[in-house]
Amino acid sequence: MAGDRPNVLIIGGGFAGVFAARRLKRANVSVTLLDRGTSHVFQPLLYQCATGLLSEGDIASPLRHLLRRCRNLRVFLGEASDIDVAAKTVTARRFDGSTFDIDYDYLILAAGARQSYHGNEQFEQFAPGMKTVDDALAIRRKIISSFEIAETLPTPALRKPWLTFVISGGGPTGVEIAGQIRELAIRALSKEFDSMDPAEAQVILVHGGERVLESFHPSLSGKAQKTLDKLGVTTVLGRHVTDVQRDHVITTDKKTKATEQIDTHTVLWTAGVEAVPFAGAVAEATGVTPARGGTIPVGPDLRVAGHENIFVVGDVMSLDKLPGVAEVAMQSGHHAAVLISRVVDGKAKADSPFKYRDLGTAAYISRYHALLESGPLRLSGFLGWLGWGGIHIFFLAGSRNRVWTLASWASTIIGGSRGERAITYGDPETARRPYP
Template sequence: MPDQRPHVLIIGGGFAGLFAARKLRKAAVSVTLIDRGTSHVFQPLLYQCATGLLSEGDISSPLRHLLRKQRNISVLLGEATDIDAEAKTVRARRFDGSSFDLSYDYLIMAGGARQSYHGNEAFEEFAPGMKSVDDALAIRRKIISSFEIAETLPTADLRRPWLTFVVSGGGPTGVELAGQIREMAVRALAREFDTIDPTEATVVLVHGGERVLESFHPGLSAKAQRTLDKLGVETRLGLHVTDVGTDYAVTTDKKTKATVQIDTHTVLWTAGVEAVPFARAVNTAAGVEPARGGTIPVGPDLRVAGHPEIFAVGDVMSLDKLPGVAEVAMQSGHHAATLIKRDVAKKGDAAAPFKYRDLGTAAYISRHHALLQSGPIRLSGYLGWIGWGFIHIAFLAGGRNRVWTVASWAATLGTGGRGERAITFGDPATARRPYP
């Protein structure tokens, strides 16, 4: 007999999608969650996977495993590509390229965001972003192989571009990544090479603003800058990366328009995000004008105008200039699911406005140095580092991930080394012949 319960379709298994799915556990609905990957990824720690501190398994958990006890949900692997808002159907693409349709009574769009190159899509080939496990592994390959290649070169001039790392973007991800590359060079790699001195590696952090970590209080931002300086990270403010190639990056001063070329084989991009492509389909089908970065404008209750059955949550929604952080995603996913439960049960206010509770923002810079900001509470240094650790462990999905992450951190603190430095080549064909 066909399931007569209302069907809730959730697009995306990130923080927003996962929290929405869990909130619907005891609701009188059937739920389908579809994601283009098989796992929920803890994106705030991707940079630690990229710099050899954690493995990809430490920061990802299979969605099927996380939702295995939820009887009213089905988990599917696929990528949403199109939507018919009138027929209430979503078209998705399977891993083999074929397509299938999914109907819905309620739709929660939680597809998240991807790296934005601000119209310079050609940069992506040379400057990977930091939004997925694939990105993290690609960055790890670039970083580790740069040291290895430098080891084989005969002169300092030839080695210098391979030991120069440029990070574009001075937000939390850029600062964390720059700090960790430098810390890895100084602590983990310092005594492991014969020809090169890894401590001489140059890390250049390029940021268009007047200070790093502009979302933090100026006092905390200044402390972060001092920590970066002490680590040896070279910070260049008021600049944008305006060109990237296989062996160079060009920066342009925002005011004077003066350009400088940096000889480097490793450019990493953290400067901005934009909505995933499916958001464009939702905006078009719903007849709404896309917001900044292609995001989906929503009302106070997270619904899309004219379509009360469609919710947009997390990084893909546009509402009151909320920050693109995990807490917003979790809370908005939870709120959308709550309204659906009320609507189905005919109990409570099914149009209650979303109220974001700012639980704080944190950024890791180096060992014993992190920032934590929550309302009037502002911590830095060792206390900030402890607070940062507790927050990240608390929000990691799955007990196994928490245990192994803590164990990896402890091993790194105790030995100074980084065990997750294996590199991959992307696919079997490349792996068989990895060197051009």
């Protein structure tokens, strides 16, 4: 890389970071992409990894390989921990705990979001969220070992808490994982257990709102509800999960405040996200007040006020109530890169406002049932499922992953089983066990 070209530092190799990096391939800059993981993770399919349909390799593409054609780019593994905006330096932690500094002329913060427990961080030890490959594998460990433990127990009463799965949050991720656990139980596992019937599994979806999938048109969310009912998912509306313990959860009615205990060993948390912790360091250093969930407010051109060289994109950015979805991340990452290219080339319109083009949203409910909404177009059932599949394959990074994902889907549809059910006992250093 040429040493006299402006340095662009991108923090985060998710949708926003990768789209920015790809656009900067043609720019006269040197790019460093810093990520705390080695791969670009396709988060929309994490739940399929968690339920044994896909492997972690199918949904995670090595950043070095993905961006190998960007000749002006280097990739660093490390977690950004501090920033000095006067010196234009970001400090990052290496895997071994030591730190190093990276200088930048332009910064694109694309570090995304993490699961939010809304001030109840103590829930996390019993109720993993779904944001990383680690989360998906931890959830898989919990789900698969619950069925295995149930197989060794002699009575339905003893098995019940192991075969009760509570999901907090009725947005797309909650609905998708709820449907997948039931499908796993009634299709993939149904003929493989001897002492009990996996269909005994009860999946309870707890949602504070009046209907699931509130980001979709009511007619579509009604259809999704019917499909969930048919699949055997129990939906509890108007209640929040207000306590999570090792062997039970408490739900509370939003209006009456009446509480109810559900005995379970598996609680999954999908109710809300917040900006990653490094966003706090950036907000403090730039003097901006964080917006909802710790996200960083930006101007229409995605720059932080008073800091012409700092752009914030994707889930960590706050702009006009744009949703935290992949499309916003991709388009905003691309836009920031376009503006940096224009500044470097001395071109006009280096502060053009970001205009989001909403291409629509999709959510998977169960086999042959998905929702797809794009402007006036509303698809559900089989057509929605075809549209959902097409979009996910199109945006999945890497042709190898596309082929393997299609093959895994086809094999599950034809054979019924799921091949990715291996569980590990976690990193011995941190002693993560299936049940804390």
